[in-house]
Amino acid sequence: MKKALILIFVLFNVAAAPAQAVPDKKALEGLEVLRRGFAELTDFTAEITQEKQLALMKQKMVSRGVIRFRKPGTFYMELYPPNGSLLLMRDNVLTIRLPEQGMTDRMVLPPEQSLEKWMAFLSRPITTLPEGMEVKGVRQGDNWTVHILPAGTGGVKELQITFDLEGRIRRLTIEERNRDRTVIRFTSMRRNVGLKEKDFQLN
Amino acid sequence: MHRCIPLVVLLVSLCLAGCAAAPKPLVGLVPGKEAETLQSPISIAIRTPEGGRGGRGYLIFKRPDRFHLAILSPFGLTMLEVFSDGDRLTCLIPSKNTAYSGRIADLPAREGLRTWGLMRWVVEKPPVAGPALKRDHVTADGRRETVFYDDQGVVLRKETDEGDRVVFSDYQVYDGVAFPSVMEISAVTGESVRITFDEPELNRPVEEGALKPNLDGVTVLPFSAFQGF
Numbered sequence: 001m002k003k004a005l006i007l008i009f010v011l012f013n014v015a016a017a018p019a020q021a022v023p024d025k026k027a028l029e030g031l032e033v034l035r036r037g038f039a040e041l042t043d044f045t046a047e048i049t050q051e052k053q054l055a056l057m058k059q060k061m062v063s064r065g066v067i068r069f070r071k072p073g074t075f076y077m078e079l080y081p082p083n084g085s086l087l088l089m090r091d092n093v094l095t096i097r098l099p100e101q102g103m104t105d106r107m108v109l110p111p112e113q114s115l116e117k118w119m120a121f122l123s124r125p126i127t128t129l130p131e132g133m134e135v136k137g138v139r140q141g142d143n144w145t146v147h148i149l150p151a152g153t154g155g156v157k158e159l160q161i162t163f164d165l166e167g168r169i170r171r172l173t174i175e176e177r178n179r180d181r182t183v184i185r186f187t188s189m190r191r192n193v194g195l196k197e198k199d200f201q202l203n
Numbered sequence: 204m205h206r207c208i209p210l211v212v213l214l215v216s217l218c219l220a221g222c223a224a225a226p227k228p229l230v231g232l233v234p235g236k237e238a239e240t241l242q243s244p245i246s247i248a249i250r251t252p253e254g255g256r257g258g259r260g261y262l263i264f265k266r267p268d269r270f271h272l273a274i275l276s277p278f279g280l281t282m283l284e285v286f287s288d289g290d291r292l293t294c295l296i297p298s299k300n301t302a303y304s305g306r307i308a309d310l311p312a313r314e315g316l317r318t319w320g321l322m323r324w325v326v327e328k329p330p331v332a333g334p335a336l337k338r339d340h341v342t343a344d345g346r347r348e349t350v351f352y353d354d355q356g357v358v359l360r361k362e363t364d365e366g367d368r369v370v371f372s373d374y375q376v377y378d379g380v381a382f383p384s385v386m387e388i389s390a391v392t393g394e395s396v397r398i399t400f401d402e403p404e405l406n407r408p409v410e411e412g413a414l415k416p417n418l419d420g421v422t423v424l425p426f427s428a429f430q431g432f
Binding site: 050051052054055056057058059061063077079082083084085087096098100101102103104105153154155156174176177178179180182184 | 242244245246247248250254255256257258259261263271273275277278279280281284295296297298299300397399401402410412413415417420
């Protein structure tokens with residue numbers, strides 16, 4: 001769980017990772033578009049639709065919800081009922097709440113994995129690719145798709161993030177090695193809307 | 204999470220054991236009809252004396268005792284898959300590309316072990332309801348239990364003399380079968396599990412492949428090698 005979350009945050013802030021020796025020009029270009037999009041915002045909110053396809057099943061699980069982010073390091077994600085969940089990450093403290101189950105789970109991530117740490121890197125242009133993963137960039141019309149293939153044998157085989165020329169994320173696809181697949185579509189994305197503390201409450 | 208595995212299996216078993224029960228008037232019940240298969244999105248909450256964990260996921264069940272449970276992270280990643288086939292269990296952790304597999308009896312002797320005993324108790328069909336709303340019964344493993352029914356003859360809860368307890372609530376009728384939307388198990392060890400089903404599909408065909416783990420390229424270890432999630 002913790003690793004999965006970190007991977008997602010790395011995806012959103014991929015420029016923060018250590019450098020890779022031989023950069024791919026298209027990948028760098030795409031990541032820089034994404035980075036600039038993040039660098040220029042103070043907060044954002046978006047509706048999301050999450051489709052989970054388990055490899056062993058024909059039926060998809062579809063959830064809808066909302067995500068919010070505010071600098072320097074607060075991230076919120078709510079999946080609506082049924083089977084709703086609330087996730088809040090404040091810097092390196094992660095809290096997950098299951099309202100229908102009356103359960104709250106809290107964990108503290110290592111300081112080097114804090115959101116603020118990752119955000120601090122966004123002020124710098126991307127000139128190298130992250131280590132420990134293969135990164136490819138593909139531009140199609142007004143959209144970029146960056147493919148991130150982590151090395152090793154972890155659960156995630158590939159991440160694909162699609163965004164427009166202003167760095168607004170449209171879709172996030174997570175391919176797992178077990179052939180499970182998750183697609184998160186972002187709609188109604190609004191940036192710099194002045195999100196308040198009350199927008200990041202779990203209760 | 205390790206402690207969750209037995210409880211999860213227990214929950215699946217409860218699905219069937221509870222399928223014949225309903226706490227409120229139900230319409231459309233077909234006498235004698237039972238759940239042979241179950242497929243449902245779920246949310247699950249597991250509480251132990253050390254804390255709690257939960258999530259949402261999906262459950263596939265096929266009589267008599269086979270199931271596939273997937274628990275997902277909020278981002279949709281598969282955190283844990285559990286497959287049961289008779290007395291064998293496989294617990295697959297995709298993020299580690301590792302599975303632990305073996306007989307239920309070979310699970311490490313940790314706090315959750317008590318719940319395996321509960322599982323065996325739960326898979327047993329309760330005695331047929333009579334005119335009484337409460338019946339004492341001796342289980343296959345010799346333990347004494349009390350089964351509580353409602354006035355439709357369906358099971359509301361079961362309790363053992365040792366203090367284990369399962370409660371079925373919020374029944375709905377699916378395909379002529381009463382099925383609880385919520386199940387809660389409380390083990391005498393202090394662990395409890397609550398599972399909520401969201402629009403379950405009963406008695407729909409379940410493909411064999413959905414009940415078998417795909418272990419290609421996965422490191423499969425015995426339960427004795429389990430060091431935690």
